[in-house]
Amino acid sequence: MSRAFRPRVGHSAVFxxxxxxxxxxxxxRQLGERTVTxxxxxxxxxxxxxxxxxxxxTPGDVEDFTVSLTSGQGRLALSTIRxxxxxxxxxCxxxxxxxYEWPTQCHDRFGQVPSQVCNEWNTVAHLNDYEGRRQRRPLTYRELESLFDWLDDRVDRIARSGRKGALAGLRDATMLKTxxxxGLRRNELARxxxxxxxxxxxxxxxxSYGSVHVRYGKAATGSLPRRRTVLAVPEFDWAVDGLKPWVEEALPLYEASGHPALWLTERRTRVKVRQxxxxxxxxxxxxxxxEHLSLHCLRHSYVTHLIEHGxxxxxxTEQVGHTCASTTAIYTSVSNDFKNKTVQAALARVYQADEKER
Incomplete structure (x- = not known):
């Protein structure tokens, strides 16, 4: 039977x-079932x-749909809309x-052909190149100091009280410091x-504590999790001092020698992202x-402070597993102190040079 005489099916069946x-x-392409669904x-x-x-x-349909997603109390995040x-x-x-012959099929059946309705003028990538959100801003050095001091003090308080939980407290302190x-993501840390x-x-x-091999880095669309090795840097060598006693002295107290996880719960299971x-x-x-700050702000802090350290x-970019340097740039937000010191150094360099020329 030729194409012209084939029975026409309904619109919904073709869709x-x-x-x-x-x-x-x-x-x-071996994408995950949840992604496909x-x-x-x-x-x-x-x-x-x-x-x-x-x-x-039409492109107008995309624009109307986007407006509906960004209106009212149920407004979605820009990353979700992207x-x-x-x-x-x-x-499309x-x-x-x-x-795949869909253009031909649609033309023969409906007298119309599908087109690409998403373009650079009606998608988030064009509307907003920066998605900095206050819940992911980098912490200041003073805020980080307060955070880690509180965790360390909690371990001491529990140990002095004689109550259970000192081991879990040490785990928590070491996890957030790591x-x-x-510069780890939540899932990278948990896994x-x-x-x-x-x-x-x-x-x-x-x-054995000079670098961390990340096996479950954030995957690009349609690919497996990306792996990378993050080297410890001398400015953060205190993390090495924390990991060594955790692995060699504290972790064996869980009596779970057959479990590979670095972070264990009291029930000898792997600590979950939600925890x-x-x-x-x-x-x-x-x-x-x-209250809007999230755990991810520690990763932003890492990027910012590495830049500040020169x-x-x-x-x-390689350390944090970004594909493009532009992504790293979004994370970077150097402190006012750093900016002031940079300007002062530039002023001294320029004006001292001028004085020497005179």
Whole structure:
């Protein structure tokens, strides 16, 4: 039977076939089931919002959809909206690709063809290049000192009282110090094993605690988690001093020699991300920090302070596992003291040179 005489199926059936085909393509790329399912759900949500089908969608539909997401009390974060835009863009790339014949099928059946409705003028990437949020701002040196002092004091208080919990308190203090000293994300921290502690070839004296091998770094879309090795730096060598007694003296007290995790609970299970979040929230409240600050601010602090210590941007980018230096730049927010010292040094350099020339 020729194409001209084939029975015409309904609009909804073609749409379902498109979504099914796109899902199959993603699974062929070995994407996770949850990722595929959430993307399917968004495409159906967008279709329901537009009350039309992909071959009828226009850039205006994307703009109306975005406005609906950024209005009212349920306003979504910019990073979430960017993810939505990316999903819509990928779906449109699929249905407009001639290799899948959807343009031909839609033209023959409906007299219209799908088009790419996401462009540089109606997506978040163009509207806002910087997403700095106050809950992720870097902490000042004084705030960090207060945070770590409170954690250390808690261990001493528990130990003096004779109550249980001193070991867990030491674990908590070491965890948050490690988060800052190596610029780790929450999941990267929670998934660390003892075997991930490695030597630093530039500093043999640190033994097996001179670097951290991250096996569960943030994955790019459609790829496996990225791995990297974070070297300890001399400005944060106190973290090495904390990890060594934790691993060699405290961790064996859990009597869980068969468990690979670096951070264990009293039940000899791996500490979960939610527990780390709750820990930071508790300390934040105790020392009077802004309630909007999150654990991720320690990672921002790490980037900012490395820059202030004079480390090259490329080195910092490699340390934190960013693909682009522009991402690292978003994290960077040097302190006023650093800015003042930099300006003073520049003034001295320029005007001293002028005086010598005279």
């Amino acid at each position: 379902e076939a498109m979504v099914t085909g796109w899902s199959r393509q993603q699974r062929s 959430s993307r399917e759900r968004l495409i159906r949500r967008f279709q329901g919002f537009c009350e039309s089908y992909p071959w009828e969608w 993810g939505y835009h990316l999903t819509l863009r990928m779906f 790339d699929y249905v407009t690709d001639s290799r 988060t800052y000293a190596f 660390l094993d003892v075997a991930d502690l490695r030597p630093n070839p530039h500093m043999r004296g640190w033994g 780390i979040d709750d820990l930071f929230a508790t300390v934040r409240t105790k020392i009077g920090l802004d 480390y090259p941007e490329r080195f910092v």
